[in-house]
Each structure stands twice: as C-alpha cells, then as structure tokens.
Amino acid sequence: MPIVAQSTETTDWVSRFADEVIEESERRAPGKPVVVASGLSPSGPIHLGNLREVMTPHLVADEIRRRGRRVRHLISWDDYDRYRKVPAGVPGIDASWAEHIGKPLTSVPAPEGSPHPNWAEHFKAAMIESLAEMGVEFDGISQAAQYTSGAYREQILHAMKHRGDIDAVLDQYRTKPKQAGKKQQKPVDEAELEAEEGSGAASEDDGSSGSAGYFPYKPYCGNCEKDLTTVTSYDDDTTELAYTCTACGFEETVRLSEFDRGKLVWKVDWPMRWAYEGVIFEPSGVDHSSPGSSFQVGGQIVGIFGGEQPIGPMYAFVGISGMAKMSSSRGGVPVPADALKIMEPQLLRWLYARRRPNQSFKIAFDQEIQRLYDEWDKLVAKVADGSALPADVAAYTRAVGTASGELPKTPRPLPYRTLASVADITAGHQDQALRILSELDPANPLSSLDEARPRFDRAESWINTHVPADQRTVVRDEPDVDLLKSLDEASQRSVRLLLDGLADNWSLDGLTHLVYGVPKVQAGFPADATPKELPPEIKTAQRSFFALLYHLLVGRDTGPRLPTLLLAVGQERVRTLLGE
Template structure:
C-alpha cells in the first residue's frame, strides 16, 4: 500500500539544499577548486554549475551566500601538457604555477596560473556563473593561512595518525610498508626553495620528491628544509610565506578558514581513504571546524574518453561557447544525477536541443510532460539553466536543426534571405518580437562552428562503423560549386525542358511566394511535361545541391540569390 508515501524531492539538488538548510546558518559558503595546470577543460563546469544552482536556490530563500572558486595557483607543476614548449619542462617543473611565466606570447598575464585560470574565469559571465575567485598563492600570503600552517605543524603527530587510520586499511602489503616508511620523517608542509624557486623534484619515472619540512622550531617560528632540486638547505620563517601545506591538509585548512558549508568533489577525491574523508577528519580535529557537506560527482567525458588535461584530451569552456549555447550545458549538468558520468558527444547536440525545447515548452505551459514528476522536474531545472534573467514569455529561439541546415547552404544563399526566412519561422512559431540581426548572426556562427567540428571529427575518425554512427546522428552535406558533368549528361530532354520552364517562370515573375513556386513546379511537371512531379523535384535538387532530396523547394528557392539560381538553372 502506498498510503504513507514519503515526500521525495523533485530534484537531487533539493536533497543537498535541505542538508545545507538543516544546518541553520546565517551565512552559507559554497566552494569549488581547480589547479591551473593547463587549459582547464569543461568538466570543471559541472561543479561550478551545480554550486551556482545551489546558490540561486538558496538566494531564493534569502540566504547570504558566498561562492568561491579556488584557483590552486600555488600547486607545483608535476608535468606539462603536450602543447607546452618542451623548454618549459626543464626550467619550471616543480615550481608553483604562480611562479611560472605565461606560456604563450600574450601580454597581460602574470603567470602560467594567471593565463589558464583567467581563460576559465572569463567564461563565467556567459555561463551565468557568479563566483568569487581566490588565488591560492595570494591566500598563502595571508596571516590566517600562515596560522593554519603553524597549527598543522604543531599537530603533525595527530595528522599522521588520521592518515594512518584512513589510508593504511586501503593499501596492500607493499604500499603499506612504503607508507609507514615515509611517515617517519614527515611534516605536513613543503617549502619553496628561495634559491631555485622549486617546491619539489620530479624524477624521470614520475615520482615526486617534495622539499618537505625537516623540522619545526616553534619558538623561532622557523622550519628547516633541504631542496631536492638544487641542494640548497637552510631555515625559513613561516611568516615569509614560502610554505605550502600538503594537499590533504591544505584542503581542510581552506574549509576551516572560509567556513565552507558545501563543496562538490570529483570522484577522484571523494573515494574512501581519499582526500575528502581525511580532510573532514583533519578539519574537525585539527582546525576545529565540522567541515563541508560532501557532494561527489562523476566526470564529464568527451565521447568515450576521459578528459585529461595532461594528455591533451581537452575541450575548454571557451571552445564550447563557440559551438553551443551555455544553457544547454547547464541543462546537461542539472538533469543528470551527479553520480552518473556524462559522455559529451558533439554529434548528439540535436538531442540536447530537443530536450531543451521540450523543457522550455513545459516551463511556459506550452506542452505537458509525460508525468507529473517529470513536469515538476523540468520546471525546476529550467530557471537554473538560464544565463540571464528569465523572461515572462518563451524566448526567441531558432530551431537548431534549421540553423545547421541553413548554414551549410550559406555559400549559395543570401544572408538577408536566410534572415527573412528565420524571422518567418519565428512568426510561424508564434513570436511577434523581432529577431535582432546580430543575434541571428551569432547563432549562425555557432552552428557553423559545430558543423566544422563534426567534419573534423569525421576526418580524424578511422573506424568506419563509428563514422557511420556519427553520420547517423547528424546531417552533413556540401553544396557543389558547379553542377557535375555526370548529372548534366544524364538529364533527359524532358528534364531539361522542365528546368528551362522553371527558369523562365522565375525570370518573368517578381515577388513570388513560396507557395506559388511550389505549385508552379508541380504544374510544370504534371501539365506541361506530363511526368511525375517527383521526377522534376529530384532534378532540381540534383542541380542545386547535388542530391536527390532536400528542403521543401518553394521556400528554399526563395532563399537563394535569384541571379545565382537563374544561372544555376541555365543548363544547356
């Protein structure tokens, strides 16, 4: 019996929001973080968009919200992506990203971290994300962080114990010994060498030797260290700001400083024995703060591959924006439960736009969802997908399919013609507003970029069956510059006559409507040529786009440049 049904939240976000509200805080802090080790791929947007949505929801509840993005600019470079000049590797490996120069010849960037961090941040406005950025290298100059370093050093033994408790059970025999061994002389902080600027040494085999703190003198407020890279050794005061906490301690220190209420974490962090768990315990025991609510999420994959900054499998938010609307990505992240991985496939953009259209229609009560649950769900996420103010009426939007079709015909169409057609489509769909030409052009350009991208993918894909799969999902074609000889030679006299009659009709009549042209073609075929209309349609398609079928001819011919069309129809 279902009489005593429990109320289940309409959306998974509500679960996390309820947990936050249960804490009854006057001020709520959301946090996300990313190391700027190269182009930051769009996977990071999953946590940013989730947090941003939580932010919006809580603001509806009139809560005071902070939302931070930590750019971990003080992290040391463990390796560089392929696209970074090889000379960088020798020179800067082991240095913090904030102390490595901008890798490209562009002015206005202070560092490697600045360059890649800014690339990400600059897309926030378009994605509708409102987050404050905190650069870790700056944070480490702050007295409050230095204090956390002191606390950590003072509690080294307790920290070690927490690690032992959490990590040891997950290790096998061999690693267990290794772990116990490294713990013997271990402090939870590293030093940036004043001489060579490095914080760690990375061996050929990838293993890392950090400039670990060797001893801590509480009274003098100094630590001693020995640089694994240049051999320099000595003492340094904590006040100098050249120390960095170990990741597993650094994270909870930030939580404690900013009183983080909730922070999402990629699945790599949120596994048992991982840094989130040990972080929570350190946060509580060492820093005396309860720590954030954990929200783990799966990764965004590019096709069937994980996006790896280091392997060059990247798709940046910036690149995404050139191809598709930001609302679509927000939707993708918001509709998918966080524990499911998402395979982002460009060739499936049609489907995403379809879903969006449906969601939008449901939101504006133009159509209904299949169930009440779905209706509520869609109405819940729609506002969260928006990147600017939500309009009271359904916004102007050209069908994605129309855009991608028309853009492939752009070479033979007059832009004004397409524009008029676009406006007509919008009127037909019930909009009475005007479509600004600039908006139209932007959308057209996006579609063009998408087509180019798909073509690139097809070009690089060797596997025929995968190729076919992609082609199954998209409609890619090309308009030939000229009518091929093959097509010309195969035209019968009747077909040629039909073309000629159409041409004459177009020349001698002005201001034709699509309806009239459509009917005229039919008329020519049926009454003048005495052939099946299909045959004439086929002929016209062949001549214009080199294929046997195409868009409804009346409106299509109207969109073409008239002189071009008449010239094209001049088949001898």
C-alpha cells in the same frame, strides 16, 4: 527582473540539496551566510569536466539566493600548487617549461604571447571570462595570496603541532591498495573529462616521513623555488624549521611563525580550508571519493582544525562527443570557452542543471548538437504552454538565468539546424544569410541578422570549426546536364511538379509541404495526406526523390534539409539547376 524559482513546486536535485544545505547551515552557523565551495587548479586549460566542480555548487547557491537567503560561492584557485608537468598542446610553450616543474604555478612563466603575468593567471583568466558569460557569481580566493600573506599561519602552526594526530589518520590508509589506477587514455571523441587536475587536488600528496618524523607542510626552496624539499627538523616551541632541497642542495632554517613560502600538503590543506571558510557544501569528483582518497581522509582530519566536513556529493565525469575536428591547440580537451563558441550559455547551463551530479553526460561538438538544440527548443515551447513537467521547468529556469536576472538571449531563436545549414551554404556572406532567413517566414520576415544572434553566430562557428570540409555543402555552379538527360519519365515529372510549386510555396513551411508532397501526388494521393493514410512505399519514393534533388543541387546523396537548401540556393538558381 530577478527570476523567482517556484521552489515549493520543483522536484529537481538542486532544490533537494538546497533544502539540505540550508538546514545544515542553520545547525552549524545560524544567521550567517551559507558557504558553498569549488576548487580549481589553473595547472593548464580548465576543461568542461572541471566545470562541473563549479556548476554543481553554483546551481545550489543560486537556488538558496532565489529563496532570499545570503550565500557565498567560493572558488579557491589552487594557484599555489606545484607545477607538475608540461601539458600537451598548449600554444606558446615548449619543452623548456619543464625546468619549472616543482615551482608554484604563480612562479611559472605564462605561455609566450600571453598578456598575463604568470601561468596560473593565464589559465584563470579564460575560466573567469567563461563563468561571467554563464552568469556564475562567485568569490575568488587565490591560495597563493592566502599562503604568502600569512592568512593561514595559525592553521599551519596548528597542523605542525598536531602532526602526530594527522599522521595517525593518514597511516590508516597508507598500506591499503589503491582502489583505482590511472585510467587509460581514451580516444578524444569518447573522452571522459576527469577532474584530475582541476578540482583542487593536483596530487594526493599526504606529506613526508623521514628520520625527523612526519610533517604535513612543504616549504618551497628559497633558492630554486621548487618544492623538492625535505624538512629535517622542527621545534614546536620556537617554530624553527630546517629543510634541505634535493633539487639544488640549498639548506635553510626559518621560523614558521614568520615564514610564508610553503603550504600544507593537499590532504591536510583541503580540510583546513573547510574549517577556515566554514564550508557547508562542496562536491568532489569520483577520483576524490574512493576509499583512502582526499575527501574521505579530509572528513577525519577536518576535526583537528575544529571544523566539520561539508555535504559533499560525488559528481560523475563529463564526456565529449565529436572531438575529431577539435583544434589541437588544446590537445583535444575542450574548455568552457570552446563550448560557448558553438552554443549559447543557456544550453550549456541546461546540460549541467538537468542531470544529477552522480549522472554522467556528454557535451556535443558533433551533429548531436543539432538534436540537443531541438530538444531545448521543444522544452522552451512546453514551458511556454504550461505542459512541461515540474523538474523540467526547474532545469529550464536554472538554465535561462539566475537570481540576479535572465541571461541575454536571442530575440528570434530560429532552429539551430536551420541556422547551421544557412551558415554552411552562405559561407560567411551575411547579406545572403539574411535574405534566406527573412524568407523562412514571409509573414514575419527577419529584418536584421541581429535578431537571430547570438544563436546564428554559434551555429556559424560550429559549421566553420567542427564540420569537416568534405561534409560542407557546395552548391553546383552549373546544371548536371548528363544526369538531367538520364532521368526517366517519372523522375522528370517529379522535378516538374516541384518547379511548378516553387513560386506559391516559397517559405520554409511551404517548401517542406511541397517536397514531401510531390511523391504523394505522383502516387495519386493528396499532398497533405498523413503517413497513416499512405502505404509504406511512399517513404521509399520520398527518399529517392530527395536523393535526386541533392544530386542535382549539390552533387551528393545528402545535405542540409531540402526546404532550407532550396531557400538558400534561391528560386532562380534552383530553376536553373533543375533544368528549367
């Protein structure tokens, strides 16, 4: 069933942008589909910072679609950009790939073992798969296909004819100092994922000026395929263009009206596409929004092509927490597929939907993911009982599905931290995991792990890939006899009280009540006494009791939540390890 947004009641940033975009579209192109756009360069792994380039217009387009209007979300794959460098940490490549620097990405071989025909297709495929899992609908446009098919031929000839006007705009900024230099590399657990290479701006190249004048177009060499070329002459009447290649010395003269092996430089290419596609809305990263950068300059150049600059919010960087265990196969920079291995698509969508584009946020790969899931589950409960705020309802609605319908979800969404603890303790034993999870709520037992999937699989993946070995839970094989013998009378009594209550409290809620209640009972209070009825010393006694149980069960001061741990160990083994 399609999800209908309560757009008249929502107050979130998506609705406000949708209002503005619809109004602007009616002014510019009444009766036509609204066009929003993203640009991604498959020059390497397309990371979670680049995903904001897609999610921002996706959410706006989806809101417009929910309102019953026609909308197109274009994703321009900048696969005709030059190959700039050999990225670190990509499996299947080595230093020999440096020989391809300067070629279009579609002319660079894919990493060894890839099923894809070239470098660009290899990295596009992973992103396309992740976007499908997240419910993102889009029209993909290959810029390599556009340029080599001659689709932009008229625009290229127009740019060359008006190169003086373009040069005059660009010249206003050439003498200005750069507003910001390259950021120093940060530790990966604090890294901000900048859209430096993934937002469509592989470089800030604005063309070259030489003895023959300024030219906003660069041919790829007919011999070595590289863009290390210099245009030496151009005739507007015949469109005859001559160039030389500084890489291999090749020289060639072509007719630009028939030649399709080159492209406009970035600062001209981007505004040309705004006009060509009629783009109404396209965000840009901080790096493209500073004075003299491509978005600002493009706003002046787009008029040369008869178009207008899109509404373009600047979006902030996306940070990552907990990257210490991240596989080095991607050089420590996670891509959407990495996030989707440890969290459901709804949670990842929610992270992008709940923050305005100009607000930065972090995606958790560490213990913080458990808190995020707790927060999400609380929101789900509030939406269900009608107590959630309108903006939170809007973010929830955008997270769980699109105008086309809801995303597949976990039938029994048990707490992520509980699932992670069970996955940790059972170490891949599915039968044991099912036994534990079925005992969480004896009145409504889980009959199959499939009811807890895919959330259980995500939690298991997180435990296996992002929790260091020394933090994994290993249950003792034998009782700690020395520790049991050393217990004082009070500690022995606390263990006895726990053992006596196991049978009658063998459920998640029951064991929670039991482990917190033992220190209360020992101090002379009822087991169900509230914190307000108890002196502060009870909290200290509870911490000491918990530490004792952890030592007896797993040989450490801490571990998974005790009720979950007890269920996981099993009643018989708990009794053995606690000395019964």
